[in-house]
Amino acid sequence: MTEYMKDTVLAEFFDNYGSGGDIACYFAPGRINLIGEHTDYNGGHVFPCALPFGTYIAVRRRDDAVLRLSSVNFPKDGIITTDIRSLTPLSDSSWTSYVKGVIWAVLDRTDSEITGMDIMIGGDVPAGAGLSSSASLEVAVGYMLSDQFGLGFSNQEIALIGQRAENDFVGVNCGIMDQFASAMGKEDHAIFLDTNTLEYDYVPLSLKDCSIIIANTNKPHSLNDSAYNDRRRECSEALKEINAFLHAYPDSDEASAGDIDALCQLNQEDFDRVKECITDPVILRRARHAVTENQRTEDAVKVLQAGDIDAFGKLMNASHVSLRDDYEVSCPELDLLAETAWTIPGVIGSRMTGGGFGGCTVSIIKNSSVDEYEKIAGEKYREAFGYDCTFIRGAAGDGPRRL
Numbered sequence: 040m041t042e043y044m045k046d047t048v049l050a051e052f053f054d055n056y057g058s059g060g061d062i063a064c065y066f067a068p069g070r071i072n073l074i075g076e077h078t079d080y081n082g083g084h085v086f087p088c089a090l091p092f093g094t095y096i097a098v099r100r101r102d103d104a105v106l107r108l109s110s111v112n113f114p115k116d117g118i119i120t121t122d123i124r125s126l127t128p129l130s131d132s133s134w135t136s137y138v139k140g141v142i143w144a145v146l147d148r149t150d151s152e153i154t155g156m157d158i159m160i161g162g163d164v165p166a167g168a169g170l171s172s173s174a175s176l177e178v179a180v181g182y183m184l185s186d187q188f189g190l191g192f193s194n195q196e197i198a199l200i201g202q203r204a205e206n207d208f209v210g211v212n213c214g215i216m217d218q219f220a221s222a223m224g225k226e227d228h229a230i231f232l233d234t235n236t237l238e239y240d241y242v243p244l245s246l247k248d249c250s251i252i253i254a255n256t257n258k259p260h261s262l263n264d265s266a267y268n269d270r271r272r273e274c275s276e277a278l279k280e281i282n283a284f285l286h287a288y289p290d291s292d293e294a295s296a297g298d299i300d301a302l303c304q305l306n307q308e309d310f311d312r313v314k315e316c317i318t319d320p321v322i323l324r325r326a327r328h329a330v331t332e333n334q335r336t337e338d339a340v341k342v343l344q345a346g347d348i349d350a351f352g353k354l355m356n357a358s359h360v361s362l363r364d365d366y367e368v369s370c371p372e373l374d375l376l377a378e379t380a381w382t383i384p385g386v387i388g389s390r391m392t393g394g395g396f397g398g399c400t401v402s403i404i405k406n407s408s409v410d411e412y413e414k415i416a417g418e419k420y421r422e423a424f425g426y427d428c429t430f431i432r433g434a435a436g437d438g439p440r441r442l
Protein backbone atom coordinates (compact mmCIF):
# COMPACT_ATOMS: atom_id res chain seq x y z
CA MET A 40 0.00 0.00 0.00
CA THR A 41 2.73 2.42 1.00
CA GLU A 42 4.60 2.06 -2.29
CA TYR A 43 1.38 2.29 -4.29
CA MET A 44 0.25 5.46 -2.52
CA LYS A 45 3.69 7.02 -2.74
CA ASP A 46 3.85 6.30 -6.48
CA THR A 47 0.35 7.68 -7.01
CA VAL A 48 1.10 10.91 -5.15
CA LEU A 49 4.43 11.30 -6.98
CA ALA A 50 2.86 10.69 -10.40
CA GLU A 51 0.22 13.34 -9.68
CA PHE A 52 2.92 15.67 -8.43
CA PHE A 53 4.82 15.34 -11.72
CA ASP A 54 1.61 15.92 -13.69
CA ASN A 55 0.68 19.05 -11.80
CA TYR A 56 4.04 20.65 -11.10
CA GLY A 57 6.63 18.92 -13.32
CA SER A 58 9.33 16.46 -12.28
CA GLY A 59 12.42 18.66 -11.89
CA GLY A 60 14.15 19.66 -8.63
CA ASP A 61 14.37 18.11 -5.22
CA ILE A 62 11.15 16.25 -4.46
CA ALA A 63 10.65 14.47 -1.13
CA CYS A 64 7.85 12.20 0.13
CA TYR A 65 6.47 11.82 3.65
CA PHE A 66 3.87 9.75 5.46
CA ALA A 67 1.90 10.12 8.71
CA PRO A 68 -0.66 7.58 9.98
CA GLY A 69 -4.33 7.78 10.92
CA ARG A 70 -5.33 6.35 14.29
CA ILE A 71 -7.84 4.10 15.97
CA ASN A 72 -8.76 4.56 19.61
CA LEU A 73 -9.18 1.29 21.51
CA ILE A 74 -10.67 2.87 24.63
CA GLY A 75 -10.73 6.26 26.39
CA GLU A 76 -13.24 8.30 24.41
CA HIS A 77 -14.03 11.95 25.08
CA THR A 78 -11.56 11.93 27.94
CA ASP A 79 -8.77 13.88 26.22
CA TYR A 80 -10.30 17.29 26.89
CA ASN A 81 -11.19 16.22 30.43
CA GLY A 82 -7.59 15.58 31.49
CA GLY A 83 -8.04 11.81 31.29
CA HIS A 84 -6.37 8.80 29.72
CA VAL A 85 -6.69 7.53 26.16
CA PHE A 86 -5.45 4.32 24.56
CA PRO A 87 -5.13 4.73 20.78
CA CYS A 88 -2.74 3.27 18.24
CA ALA A 89 -1.52 4.58 14.90
CA LEU A 90 -2.79 2.72 11.83
CA PRO A 91 -0.71 1.34 8.96
CA PHE A 92 -2.47 3.73 6.57
CA GLY A 93 -2.61 7.52 6.53
CA THR A 94 -1.58 10.59 4.55
CA TYR A 95 1.19 10.88 1.95
CA ILE A 96 2.84 14.11 0.83
CA ALA A 97 5.15 14.93 -2.05
CA VAL A 98 6.82 18.33 -1.75
CA ARG A 99 9.31 20.60 -3.48
CA ARG A 100 10.52 23.84 -1.93
CA ARG A 101 10.24 27.02 -3.97
CA ASP A 102 12.34 30.20 -4.05
CA ASP A 103 9.36 32.45 -3.43
CA ALA A 104 6.49 32.50 -0.88
CA VAL A 105 3.94 30.83 -3.14
CA LEU A 106 2.16 27.78 -1.79
CA ARG A 107 0.56 25.44 -4.33
CA LEU A 108 -1.62 22.65 -2.99
CA SER A 109 -3.42 19.78 -4.65
CA SER A 110 -4.78 16.44 -3.57
CA VAL A 111 -5.23 13.08 -5.23
CA ASN A 112 -8.41 12.68 -3.17
CA PHE A 113 -9.94 15.98 -4.33
CA PRO A 114 -9.03 16.16 -8.03
CA LYS A 115 -11.86 18.60 -8.82
CA ASP A 116 -10.26 21.21 -6.56
CA GLY A 117 -7.31 21.48 -8.99
CA ILE A 118 -4.31 23.48 -7.79
CA ILE A 119 -4.98 25.92 -4.98
CA THR A 120 -2.48 28.76 -4.86
CA THR A 121 -1.85 31.05 -1.94
CA ASP A 122 0.96 33.04 -0.28
CA ILE A 123 2.41 31.64 2.94
CA ARG A 124 2.69 35.21 4.32
CA SER A 125 -1.03 35.78 4.17
CA LEU A 126 -2.53 32.69 5.81
CA THR A 127 -5.64 33.70 7.73
CA PRO A 128 -7.21 31.58 10.50
CA LEU A 129 -10.84 30.49 10.18
CA SER A 130 -10.99 31.55 6.54
CA ASP A 131 -12.07 28.23 5.05
CA SER A 132 -12.94 24.73 6.18
CA SER A 133 -11.72 22.66 3.22
CA TRP A 134 -8.89 20.10 3.40
CA THR A 135 -6.41 22.85 2.50
CA SER A 136 -7.02 24.59 5.83
CA TYR A 137 -5.29 21.71 7.66
CA VAL A 138 -2.16 22.22 5.57
CA LYS A 139 -2.26 26.01 5.79
CA GLY A 140 -3.01 25.82 9.52
CA VAL A 141 0.12 23.79 10.26
CA ILE A 142 2.29 26.15 8.16
CA TRP A 143 0.70 29.09 10.00
CA ALA A 144 1.34 27.46 13.42
CA VAL A 145 4.95 26.67 12.47
CA LEU A 146 5.58 30.22 11.18
CA ASP A 147 4.30 31.48 14.53
CA ARG A 148 6.79 29.29 16.38
CA THR A 149 10.04 29.69 14.49
CA ASP A 150 12.30 32.44 13.18
CA SER A 151 13.76 30.10 10.58
CA GLU A 152 12.99 30.94 6.98
CA ILE A 153 10.11 28.94 5.51
CA THR A 154 9.66 29.31 1.76
CA GLY A 155 6.73 28.53 -0.50
CA MET A 156 6.23 24.94 -1.67
CA ASP A 157 4.54 22.81 -4.29
CA ILE A 158 2.64 20.10 -2.42
CA MET A 159 0.67 17.06 -3.56
CA ILE A 160 -1.31 15.13 -0.98
CA GLY A 161 -2.99 11.73 -1.02
CA GLY A 162 -4.42 9.53 1.66
CA ASP A 163 -5.83 6.07 2.22
CA VAL A 164 -7.67 6.91 5.46
CA PRO A 165 -11.35 7.24 4.58
CA ALA A 166 -12.27 10.90 5.20
CA GLY A 167 -14.93 11.60 7.82
CA ALA A 168 -14.69 8.05 9.22
CA GLY A 169 -13.34 9.06 12.62
CA LEU A 170 -9.93 7.56 11.83
CA SER A 171 -8.19 10.93 12.00
CA SER A 172 -7.53 11.67 8.37
CA SER A 173 -7.18 15.32 9.37
CA ALA A 174 -4.72 14.67 12.22
CA SER A 175 -2.64 12.49 9.89
CA LEU A 176 -2.55 15.34 7.37
CA GLU A 177 -1.51 17.82 10.08
CA VAL A 178 1.22 15.54 11.40
CA ALA A 179 2.49 14.76 7.89
CA VAL A 180 2.76 18.48 7.12
CA GLY A 181 4.41 19.26 10.48
CA TYR A 182 6.93 16.46 10.06
CA MET A 183 7.64 17.49 6.47
CA LEU A 184 8.23 21.16 7.45
CA SER A 185 10.53 20.18 10.29
CA ASP A 186 12.59 17.98 7.97
CA GLN A 187 12.60 20.28 4.92
CA PHE A 188 13.54 23.44 6.84
CA GLY A 189 15.73 21.84 9.54
CA LEU A 190 13.46 22.93 12.40
CA GLY A 191 14.30 19.98 14.67
CA PHE A 192 10.82 19.55 16.14
CA SER A 193 10.24 16.44 18.27
CA ASN A 194 7.27 14.28 17.29
CA GLN A 195 5.50 15.43 20.43
CA GLU A 196 5.94 19.08 19.36
CA ILE A 197 4.59 18.16 15.94
CA ALA A 198 1.48 16.73 17.63
CA LEU A 199 0.97 19.97 19.58
CA ILE A 200 1.49 22.07 16.44
CA GLY A 201 -1.15 19.96 14.68
CA GLN A 202 -3.61 20.45 17.53
CA ARG A 203 -2.93 24.22 17.57
CA ALA A 204 -3.59 24.35 13.81
CA GLU A 205 -6.86 22.49 14.23
CA ASN A 206 -8.02 24.53 17.24
CA ASP A 207 -6.97 28.02 16.18
CA PHE A 208 -6.74 27.92 12.38
CA VAL A 209 -9.36 25.38 11.28
CA GLY A 210 -11.57 26.19 14.29
CA VAL A 211 -12.24 22.66 15.59
CA ASN A 212 -11.84 22.45 19.35
CA CYS A 213 -10.35 18.92 19.47
CA GLY A 214 -8.17 17.44 22.22
CA ILE A 215 -4.64 16.08 21.73
CA MET A 216 -5.38 12.37 21.24
CA ASP A 217 -5.50 12.18 17.44
CA GLN A 218 -2.38 14.18 16.67
CA PHE A 219 -0.46 12.46 19.48
CA ALA A 220 -1.42 8.98 18.27
CA SER A 221 -0.36 9.83 14.71
CA ALA A 222 2.91 11.53 15.67
CA MET A 223 3.97 8.98 18.31
CA GLY A 224 2.73 5.74 16.72
CA LYS A 225 4.75 2.55 17.21
CA GLU A 226 4.28 -0.71 15.35
CA ASP A 227 2.46 -3.41 17.37
CA HIS A 228 1.93 -1.04 20.31
CA ALA A 229 -0.88 1.13 21.59
CA ILE A 230 -0.19 4.36 23.44
CA PHE A 231 -1.43 4.78 27.00
CA LEU A 232 -1.46 8.57 27.23
CA ASP A 233 -2.27 10.78 30.19
CA THR A 234 -3.65 13.82 28.37
CA ASN A 235 -3.20 15.95 31.48
CA THR A 236 0.59 15.58 31.63
CA LEU A 237 1.37 14.09 28.18
CA GLU A 238 3.18 11.26 29.96
CA TYR A 239 2.78 8.07 28.00
CA ASP A 240 3.67 4.40 27.84
CA TYR A 241 3.82 2.10 24.86
CA VAL A 242 1.84 -1.06 25.61
CA PRO A 243 2.46 -4.14 23.41
CA LEU A 244 -0.72 -5.09 21.57
CA SER A 245 -0.47 -8.83 21.95
CA LEU A 246 -3.90 -9.95 20.81
CA LYS A 247 -2.93 -13.63 20.47
CA ASP A 248 -5.43 -15.30 18.11
CA CYS A 249 -7.50 -12.11 17.68
CA SER A 250 -7.58 -9.22 15.22
CA ILE A 251 -8.64 -5.59 15.32
CA ILE A 252 -11.55 -5.11 12.94
CA ILE A 253 -12.77 -1.64 12.02
CA ALA A 254 -16.33 -1.30 10.70
CA ASN A 255 -17.00 1.94 8.87
CA THR A 256 -20.66 3.02 8.94
CA ASN A 257 -19.95 5.13 5.85
CA LYS A 258 -22.03 7.75 7.58
CA PRO A 259 -19.70 10.73 7.66
CA HIS A 260 -19.30 12.49 10.96
CA SER A 261 -18.16 16.05 11.24
CA LEU A 262 -16.28 17.37 14.20
CA ASN A 263 -17.52 20.80 13.27
CA ASP A 264 -20.83 19.49 14.49
CA SER A 265 -21.92 21.67 17.33
CA ALA A 266 -22.54 18.52 19.40
CA TYR A 267 -18.79 18.07 20.03
CA ASN A 268 -18.51 21.60 21.39
CA ASP A 269 -21.73 21.08 23.37
CA ARG A 270 -20.14 18.11 25.13
CA ARG A 271 -17.07 20.17 25.96
CA ARG A 272 -19.27 22.93 27.35
CA GLU A 273 -21.33 20.46 29.39
CA CYS A 274 -18.16 19.02 30.92
CA SER A 275 -16.92 22.53 31.85
CA GLU A 276 -20.30 23.20 33.41
CA ALA A 277 -20.01 20.04 35.54
CA LEU A 278 -16.48 21.02 36.58
CA LYS A 279 -17.66 24.47 37.63
CA GLU A 280 -20.44 23.03 39.78
CA ILE A 281 -18.11 20.53 41.42
CA ASN A 282 -15.56 23.23 42.24
CA ALA A 283 -18.31 25.48 43.64
CA PHE A 284 -19.36 22.57 45.88
CA LEU A 285 -15.80 22.00 47.04
CA HIS A 286 -15.55 25.70 47.99
CA ALA A 287 -18.89 25.65 49.80
CA TYR A 288 -17.88 22.61 51.87
CA PRO A 289 -14.20 23.21 52.51
CA ASP A 290 -14.13 20.51 55.18
CA SER A 291 -15.19 17.71 52.87
CA ASP A 292 -12.48 15.17 52.02
CA GLU A 293 -12.35 16.16 48.37
CA ALA A 294 -11.76 19.83 49.18
CA SER A 295 -8.50 19.04 50.92
CA ALA A 296 -6.94 18.63 47.50
CA GLY A 297 -8.24 22.09 46.45
CA ASP A 298 -9.89 22.87 43.11
CA ILE A 299 -9.84 20.27 40.40
CA ASP A 300 -8.73 21.33 36.92
CA ALA A 301 -10.43 18.56 35.01
CA LEU A 302 -13.19 15.99 35.57
CA CYS A 303 -10.86 13.02 35.15
CA GLN A 304 -8.93 14.05 38.25
CA LEU A 305 -11.81 12.48 40.17
CA ASN A 306 -11.89 8.75 40.54
CA GLN A 307 -15.25 7.02 40.71
CA GLU A 308 -15.41 7.12 44.50
CA ASP A 309 -14.63 10.85 44.68
CA PHE A 310 -17.19 11.48 41.99
CA ASP A 311 -19.90 9.57 43.84
CA ARG A 312 -19.30 11.78 46.87
CA VAL A 313 -19.66 15.08 44.98
CA LYS A 314 -22.06 14.22 42.16
CA GLU A 315 -25.17 15.36 44.11
CA CYS A 316 -24.07 18.95 43.53
CA ILE A 317 -24.73 18.64 39.79
CA THR A 318 -28.36 19.58 39.45
CA ASP A 319 -28.98 19.02 35.74
CA PRO A 320 -29.33 15.28 35.02
CA VAL A 321 -27.85 15.66 31.52
CA ILE A 322 -24.73 17.38 32.84
CA LEU A 323 -24.48 14.70 35.52
CA ARG A 324 -24.48 11.94 32.89
CA ARG A 325 -21.82 13.72 30.82
CA ALA A 326 -19.56 14.02 33.87
CA ARG A 327 -20.22 10.41 34.84
CA HIS A 328 -19.10 9.26 31.41
CA ALA A 329 -15.83 11.22 31.64
CA VAL A 330 -15.03 9.80 35.09
CA THR A 331 -16.04 6.20 34.41
CA GLU A 332 -14.41 6.14 30.96
CA ASN A 333 -11.14 7.31 32.44
CA GLN A 334 -11.36 4.55 35.05
CA ARG A 335 -12.21 1.98 32.37
CA THR A 336 -9.20 3.06 30.32
CA GLU A 337 -6.81 2.66 33.25
CA ASP A 338 -8.36 -0.74 34.05
CA ALA A 339 -8.25 -1.83 30.40
CA VAL A 340 -4.52 -1.23 30.15
CA LYS A 341 -3.94 -3.18 33.39
CA VAL A 342 -5.92 -6.22 32.21
CA LEU A 343 -4.30 -6.14 28.78
CA GLN A 344 -0.86 -6.10 30.37
CA ALA A 345 -1.93 -9.04 32.50
CA GLY A 346 -2.92 -10.91 29.32
CA ASP A 347 -6.67 -10.90 30.08
CA ILE A 348 -8.07 -9.98 26.68
CA ASP A 349 -11.61 -11.01 27.64
CA ALA A 350 -11.66 -8.46 30.45
CA PHE A 351 -10.34 -5.87 27.99
CA GLY A 352 -13.25 -6.67 25.66
CA LYS A 353 -15.83 -6.27 28.42
CA LEU A 354 -14.45 -2.81 29.19
CA MET A 355 -14.73 -1.90 25.48
CA ASN A 356 -18.40 -2.92 25.54
CA ALA A 357 -19.03 -0.92 28.70
CA SER A 358 -17.36 2.07 27.05
CA HIS A 359 -19.83 1.88 24.18
CA VAL A 360 -22.80 1.71 26.57
CA SER A 361 -21.56 4.78 28.40
CA LEU A 362 -20.97 6.70 25.15
CA ARG A 363 -24.44 5.67 23.97
CA ASP A 364 -26.42 6.34 27.14
CA ASP A 365 -24.50 8.86 29.24
CA TYR A 366 -22.56 10.83 26.68
CA GLU A 367 -25.05 10.41 23.81
CA VAL A 368 -22.52 10.57 20.99
CA SER A 369 -23.43 7.28 19.33
CA CYS A 370 -26.05 6.86 16.59
CA PRO A 371 -28.26 4.00 15.34
CA GLU A 372 -25.64 2.93 12.78
CA LEU A 373 -22.85 2.60 15.38
CA ASP A 374 -25.21 0.96 17.88
CA LEU A 375 -26.30 -1.67 15.39
CA LEU A 376 -22.71 -2.59 14.55
CA ALA A 377 -21.55 -2.77 18.18
CA GLU A 378 -24.66 -4.48 19.52
CA THR A 379 -24.64 -7.07 16.73
CA ALA A 380 -20.99 -7.79 17.44
CA TRP A 381 -21.79 -8.46 21.12
CA THR A 382 -24.10 -11.33 20.11
CA ILE A 383 -21.48 -13.18 18.06
CA PRO A 384 -19.35 -15.78 19.86
CA GLY A 385 -15.70 -15.01 19.26
CA VAL A 386 -16.19 -11.25 19.45
CA ILE A 387 -14.10 -10.15 22.45
CA GLY A 388 -15.30 -6.54 22.52
CA SER A 389 -16.78 -3.87 20.28
CA ARG A 390 -17.41 -0.15 20.59
CA MET A 391 -17.70 3.08 18.66
CA THR A 392 -14.37 4.84 18.22
CA GLY A 393 -13.52 8.53 17.78
CA GLY A 394 -15.82 11.49 18.21
CA GLY A 395 -19.02 9.61 17.32
CA PHE A 396 -22.25 10.54 15.47
CA GLY A 397 -21.06 8.31 12.63
CA GLY A 398 -17.63 7.03 11.68
CA CYS A 399 -16.45 3.60 12.81
CA THR A 400 -16.63 0.89 15.43
CA VAL A 401 -13.55 -0.98 16.58
CA SER A 402 -13.83 -4.63 17.56
CA ILE A 403 -11.43 -7.26 18.81
CA ILE A 404 -12.45 -10.58 17.30
CA LYS A 405 -11.05 -14.11 17.32
CA ASN A 406 -9.55 -14.77 13.88
CA SER A 407 -11.82 -17.79 13.45
CA SER A 408 -14.94 -15.59 13.92
CA VAL A 409 -14.03 -12.60 11.75
CA ASP A 410 -15.80 -13.89 8.61
CA GLU A 411 -18.96 -14.74 10.53
CA TYR A 412 -18.99 -11.32 12.19
CA GLU A 413 -18.53 -9.49 8.89
CA LYS A 414 -21.27 -11.54 7.24
CA ILE A 415 -23.85 -11.12 10.01
CA ALA A 416 -23.10 -7.47 10.82
CA GLY A 417 -22.85 -6.58 7.12
CA GLU A 418 -26.23 -8.12 6.29
CA LYS A 419 -28.01 -6.62 9.27
CA TYR A 420 -26.55 -3.22 8.46
CA ARG A 421 -27.68 -3.29 4.83
CA GLU A 422 -31.13 -4.44 5.88
CA ALA A 423 -31.50 -1.65 8.44
CA PHE A 424 -30.01 1.28 6.53
CA GLY A 425 -30.18 0.34 2.85
CA TYR A 426 -26.46 0.71 2.14
CA ASP A 427 -23.26 -1.12 3.08
CA CYS A 428 -20.82 -0.66 5.88
CA THR A 429 -17.15 -1.44 5.14
CA PHE A 430 -14.81 -3.64 7.13
CA ILE A 431 -11.12 -2.83 7.45
CA ARG A 432 -8.44 -4.85 9.18
CA GLY A 433 -6.66 -2.71 11.78
CA ALA A 434 -3.14 -3.04 13.15
CA ALA A 435 -0.83 -0.79 15.12
CA GLY A 436 1.63 0.97 12.84
CA ASP A 437 4.55 3.39 13.13
CA GLY A 438 4.47 7.20 13.31
CA PRO A 439 5.47 9.74 10.64
CA ARG A 440 8.49 9.26 8.39
CA ARG A 441 10.23 10.35 5.22
CA LEU A 442 9.71 7.75 2.53
Ligand code: GLA
Pocket residue numbers: 075076077078079080213214215216217262393394395
Ligand atom coordinates in the same frame (compact mmCIF):
# COMPACT_ATOMS: atom_id res chain seq x y z
C1 GLA B 1 -12.17 13.45 18.21
C2 GLA B 1 -11.21 14.51 18.74
C3 GLA B 1 -10.34 13.91 19.85
C4 GLA B 1 -11.18 13.24 20.91
C5 GLA B 1 -12.18 12.27 20.26
C6 GLA B 1 -13.12 11.67 21.26
O1 GLA B 1 -11.46 12.44 17.56
O2 GLA B 1 -10.38 15.00 17.72
O3 GLA B 1 -9.52 14.93 20.42
O4 GLA B 1 -11.84 14.17 21.72
O5 GLA B 1 -12.95 12.90 19.26
O6 GLA B 1 -12.45 10.81 22.12
